[in-house]
Amino acid sequence: xxxxxxxxWIDTQLISLVEWLGLPIWFAExxxxxxxxxxxxxxxxxxxxxxxxxxxxxxxxxxxRLGPMRTGWHGWLQTIADGLKLFQKEDIIxxxxxxxxxxxxxxVCFASSYAAFAVIPWGEGVIPTDLNIGILYILxxxxxxxxxxxxxxxxxxxxxxxLGGMRSAAQIVSYEVPxxxxxxxxxxxxxxxxxxxxxxxxxSVFSWFIWRQPLGFAIYLVAAVAETNRAxxxxxxxxxxxxxxxxxxxxxxxxxxxxxxxxxxxxxxxAIATTLFLGGWQGPFLPSWLWFILKxxxxxxxxxxxxxxxxxxxxxxxxxxCWKVLLPLAFLNLIISGFLFRG
Amino acid sequence: xxxxxKLNPISGIKNLLIGLWVTLRHLFSKSITLQYPTERWEMxxxxxxxxxxxxxxxxxxxNCTACILCAKACPVGAIRIERxxxxxxxxxxxxxxxxxxxxxxxxxxxxxCNFDAIKLTPKYEFSSYDKASLxxxxxxxxxxxxxxxxxxxxxxxxxxxxxxxxxxxxxxxxAPQAPAAEPTxxxxxxxxxxxxxxxxxx
Amino acid sequence: xxxxxxxxxxxxxxxxxxxxxxxxxxxLRLMLRMNGENIVRATPYIGYLHRAIExxxxxxxxxxxxxxxxxxxxxxxxxxxxxxxxxxxxxxxxEVPERAEYLRVIMLEFNRIAxxxxxxxxxxxxxxxxxxxxxxLREREQIMDLFEMTSGQRLTYNYIRVGGVAYDIPEDFLPLxxxxxxxxxxxxxxxxxxxxxxxxxxxxxxxVGIISKDIAVNYAASGPVLRASGxxxxxRRDDPYSIYDRFKFDIPTGTVGDTWDxxxxxxxxxxxxxxxxxxxxxxLPQGDYKTKMKAVxxxxxxxxxxxxxxxxxxxxxxxxxxxxxKPYRVKLxxxxxxxxxxxxxxxxxxxxxxxxxxxxxxxxILPEVDR
Numbered sequence: 001x002x003x004x005x006x007x008x009w010i011d012t013q014l015i016s017l018v019e020w021l022g023l024p025i026w027f028a029e030x031x032x033x034x035x036x037x038x039x040x041x042x043x044x045x046x047x048x049x050x051x052x053x054x055x056x057x058x059x060x061x062x063x064x065r066l067g068p069m070r071t072g073w074h075g076w077l078q079t080i081a082d083g084l085k086l087f088q089k090e091d092i093i094x095x096x097x098x099x100x101x102x103x104x105x106x107x108v109c110f111a112s113s114y115a116a117f118a119v120i121p122w123g124e125g126v127i128p129t130d131l132n133i134g135i136l137y138i139l140x141x142x143x144x145x146x147x148x149x150x151x152x153x154x155x156x157x158x159x160x161x162x163l164g165g166m167r168s169a170a171q172i173v174s175y176e177v178p179x180x181x182x183x184x185x186x187x188x189x190x191x192x193x194x195x196x197x198x199x200x201x202x203x204s205v206f207s208w209f210i211w212r213q214p215l216g217f218a219i220y221l222v223a224a225v226a227e228t229n230r231a232x233x234x235x236x237x238x239x240x241x242x243x244x245x246x247x248x249x250x251x252x253x254x255x256x257x258x259x260x261x262x263x264x265x266x267x268x269x270x271a272i273a274t275t276l277f278l279g280g281w282q283g284p285f286l287p288s289w290l291w292f293i294l295k296x297x298x299x300x301x302x303x304x305x306x307x308x309x310x311x312x313x314x315x316x317x318x319x320x321x322c323w324k325v326l327l328p329l330a331f332l333n334l335i336i337s338g339f340l341f342r343g
Numbered sequence: 344x345x346x347x348x349k350l351n352p353i354s355g356i357k358n359l360l361i362g363l364w365v366t367l368r369h370l371f372s373k374s375i376t377l378q379y380p381t382e383r384w385e386m387x388x389x390x391x392x393x394x395x396x397x398x399x400x401x402x403x404x405x406n407c408t409a410c411i412l413c414a415k416a417c418p419v420g421a422i423r424i425e426r427x428x429x430x431x432x433x434x435x436x437x438x439x440x441x442x443x444x445x446x447x448x449x450x451x452x453x454x455x456c457n458f459d460a461i462k463l464t465p466k467y468e469f470s471s472y473d474k475a476s477l478x479x480x481x482x483x484x485x486x487x488x489x490x491x492x493x494x495x496x497x498x499x500x501x502x503x504x505x506x507x508x509x510x511x512x513x514x515x516x517x518a519p520q521a522p523a524a525e526p527t528x529x530x531x532x533x534x535x536x537x538x539x540x541x542x543x544x545x
Numbered sequence: 546x547x548x549x550x551x552x553x554x555x556x557x558x559x560x561x562x563x564x565x566x567x568x569x570x571x572x573l574r575l576m577l578r579m580n581g582e583n584i585v586r587a588t589p590y591i592g593y594l595h596r597a598i599e600x601x602x603x604x605x606x607x608x609x610x611x612x613x614x615x616x617x618x619x620x621x622x623x624x625x626x627x628x629x630x631x632x633x634x635x636x637x638x639x640e641v642p643e644r645a646e647y648l649r650v651i652m653l654e655f656n657r658i659a660x661x662x663x664x665x666x667x668x669x670x671x672x673x674x675x676x677x678x679x680x681x682l683r684e685r686e687q688i689m690d691l692f693e694m695t696s697g698q699r700l701t702y703n704y705i706r707v708g709g710v711a712y713d714i715p716e717d718f719l720p721l722x723x724x725x726x727x728x729x730x731x732x733x734x735x736x737x738x739x740x741x742x743x744x745x746x747x748x749x750x751x752x753v754g755i756i757s758k759d760i761a762v763n764y765a766a767s768g769p770v771l772r773a774s775g776x777x778x779x780x781r782r783d784d785p786y787s788i789y790d791r792f793k794f795d796i797p798t799g800t801v802g803d804t805w806d807x808x809x810x811x812x813x814x815x816x817x818x819x820x821x822x823x824x825x826x827x828x829l830p831q832g833d834y835k836t837k838m839k840a841v842x843x844x845x846x847x848x849x850x851x852x853x854x855x856x857x858x859x860x861x862x863x864x865x866x867x868x869x870x871k872p873y874r875v876k877l878x879x880x881x882x883x884x885x886x887x888x889x890x891x892x893x894x895x896x897x898x899x900x901x902x903x904x905x906x907x908x909x910i911l912p913e914v915d916r
Contacts, residue, residue, distance in 0.1 A: 062366045063679035066376040159560050163582065163897075231673055232745055241898050243567060309366045310359070311745050312673025314898040315582055355744030362739045366676055375683060387694035389712065418609035449612030449703040450711075463697070 003126050003289060036128045040117045048263045052079040055304050062308040089252040097249065101155035105148045106250065106257035112144030113264035120271050121195045123281045123289030134195035135187065138272060139180055145265065146172045149236060149246045156249040164245025167315055168236030172227060174322040179223035181330035185216040185337040186276045199280030208279040215333040217277045219326055224269035225303055232310040235318060270299035386465035391448045393466045394441050395488030396481065397459055405485060406460035409434035413452035413461050421446040441484060443477040464491050557585060564593045568671045568901045571911030584900055587892035589885050594915040602875040607633055607707060607842055615701035617877060618913045620663055623656040624855040626705040628862040631786060632851035633707050636866055637844035642833040645709035646788045651825045652704065654818040659688040660856035661811045664908040668808060669740060671905040672749050677739050684732050687725050694718060707842060709835030719826065726823045733815055750805035754891055754903030757802055764890065765883040768858025770907055773810045774802030780854035792821045807906040843870055857881050857908055879913035
């Protein structure tokens with residue numbers, strides 16, 4: 001049950017519609033873009049709905065609890081209920097905040113994670129846009145998250161928030177380096193930055209890059225967890241130290257935006273891991289998009305598993321780990337793959 | 344500054360994996376959650392929850408003799424009793440209230456009581472939106488206590504004279520019945536026929 | 546490395562940590578003078594939980610004091626009952642039946658385990674590991690169940706009384722207690738598997754918040770905090786009260802006095818307490834659980850100090866009696882109070898995350914500090 005024919009059908013319908021209206025043909029392309037953007041947005045909301053529930057259930061069962069049980073079957077409506085609650089909440093803007101920056105921080109945060117979805121290959125032929133610099137685009141657009149967290153931390157006019165913002169800036173900028181280097185290994189082998197090309201380079205199970213780049217995958221996974229500010233690298237919001245870090249003053253929908261972005265980022269890094277190392281949509285029997293979702297969900301499971309097992313690192317240890325352990329390893333990985341797979 | 348601790352990478356990775364294994368094992372074990380409003384924990388018999396006043400099982404009257412021993416035993420002063428001396432010179436209960444907002448559920452009132460009149464029951468669901476409604480009056484306390492089972496203790500079936508009763512006939516008014524033969528405890532004398540118990544006891 | 550010297554480009558700032566903060570374990574307020582992430586000065590402010598327990602005791606009879614003292618150190622209420630009752634019994638020379646002593650030891654050691662479980666849970670929580678917290682509370686619930694079926698309450702027991710204990714144990718207590726004792730040692734293995742050798746845990750706790758032997762002794766530290774610094778001092782061995790001299794147990798000590806040592810001492814203490822409970826359950830004699838006391842209890846004129854080894858160090862109670870039904874003066878001593886004083890001494894130069902870890906490892910609970 002591939003989705004490509006559906007898209008083609010929508011495409012022809014749109015073109016005929018535009019022709020019937022007597023509009024230029026680029027208008028059809030514009031419409032397609034808007035449609036794709038809306039579809040991705042809806043998908044993003046669905047993903048967050050699922051992920052929040054998934055994490056709560058998993059964390060519950062890791063701790064021999066049940067997690068949400070009351071809303072719907074095993075609490076599957078819980079996220080919607082929480083979302084409705086957040087919608088209703090008063091949007092508090094504290095007196096002494098920098099209003100403009102305070103307002104835009106969550107928007108930037110959400111927008112940057114959302115924008116990165118443009119190049120996620122959901123399945124064979126299911127990709128909003130196949131940029132030829134896809135992976136580079138993702139790595140650069142997600143960097144905006146740092147700015148938003150810094151904005152939030154600074155504008156809140158709260159010392160805990162400031163500490164959280166500073167921590168997150170230091171952390172994300174640092175971990176960007178090993179993350180990019182670990183991705184480089186894959187790019188060297190595929191000779192392409194396009195997400196589709198990378199997936200297509202992993203035809204069979206044995207040609208998945210996780211086998212050819214195990215060290216690269218490990219580095220990527222660790223750096224990705226750090227990038228998403230999740231435990232054991234969740235120092236920017238470190239509840240026991242900074243109460244809630246950068247989002248301490250946020251409430252209502254603004255908080256929900258940060259929350260959305262956090263889970264979108266979680267999905268994003270897992271999707272990239274799937275694309276780069278786990279063969280993307282490739283897999284037998286099942287339709288390609290389902291394979292993609294399954295693999296991504298598995299990576300998310302692993303990341304959640306980390307979170308509910310490990311304690312949190314300290315801020316200086318985090319930096320030390322990045323620059324003294326991960327970075328040399330990433331370079332080592334690069335050198336090894338340069339030797340082993342020279343074209 | 345103390346030096347940072349040197350980690351062994353191999354044992355480090357090994358122990359990281361052990362940690363993951365422990366949580367994974369718990370992931371597939373049965374949860375221990377009790378889904379409270381639908382499932383309920385069976386409270387142990389001795390559990391000390393809401394305080395009730397017990398009534399005589401046959402007559403349905405309160406066991407309380409207004410001796411105020413419980414009020415004196417209460418460390419927080421949650422029990423308030425108003426009483427007056429009746430025609431037969433025994434204490435009559437005017438009002439009895441327990442302030443559940445300050446009650447500390449220590450159970451000292453139950454221990455102080457010689458007449459099986461006051462008891463802490465395993466009932467625990469009595470939360471309220473209104474603080475004032477947590478001050479239980481005598482009717483409420485009696486209603487709560489109606490379905491509470493209690494075994495009238497033999498020791499308590501032979502009560503001492505009422506605490507503040509003056510010398511004279513009133514002291515022996517609540518005379519002991521034969522403890523072994525009669526399981527029903529001696530109850531507070533009924534206002535209507537005050538002389539009866541005395542005669543019965545002798 | 547962490548020399549806290551402000552330059553013209555940076556400026557120190559104050560952070561008010563608490564009384565409402567996730568890791569201050571109640572209502573401790575710490576004023577932190579910070580230089581970036583580093584602490585220059587930490588000043589604890591206490592008193593947010595002051596309930597004047599000592600003063601209220603002067604207006605209560607001895608029996609009425611006991612439920613009040615449950616609130617003195619509510620994580621190990623049995624201990625705060627025991628210390629008061631012990632002082633009263635010594636004052637009035639009350640004989641305690643054998644069985645009551647055993648029951649007390651069982652309850653006290655169970656309560657020590659419960660308290661250390663809370664420590665372990667909140668400690669790992671403060672380090673960011675949430676899951677062990679839930680595991681610890683799961684075991685603690687079982688202990689609470691045992692307490693509830695015996696005393697009627699889960700937290701404020703009012704169980705240990707002058708001259709014995711309030712009630713004898715119910716029938717199904719012994720099998721359940723034995724089952725707990727047998728399974729619990731494996732549970733500790735689980736906690737240790739997650740934490741003890743975990744490299745992140747080691748990095749966060751090893752050589753963090755070192756309290757040297759000198760500092761520990763000079764600041765009157767006691768209990769696990771003192772033992773972690775390498776002083777083998779345990780009142781159960783060095784000043785035996787109740788019947789502790791009848792049981793075999795080790796006194797675990799640390800070497801460095803860092804956060805990891807304090808964690809380790811407590812984990813091993815749980816194992817030892819478990820063994821004490823096992824021995825006590827095996828030796829439990831038949832007999833009375835309470836001496837017959839007079840209806841109105843009046844100890845003779847005099848004064849008495851009793852101290853016991855609590856989960857949080859030495860807990861003491863000084864009673865002055867004027868011969869009436871109420872104590873003339875009650876003075877309580879809790880380990881937490883002394884341990885809170887350690888914070889200004891060891892905090893400078895730490896990072897804020899270290900302070901959280903160190904504070905959690907001191908296992909301070911505020912009701913015991915403020916009373």
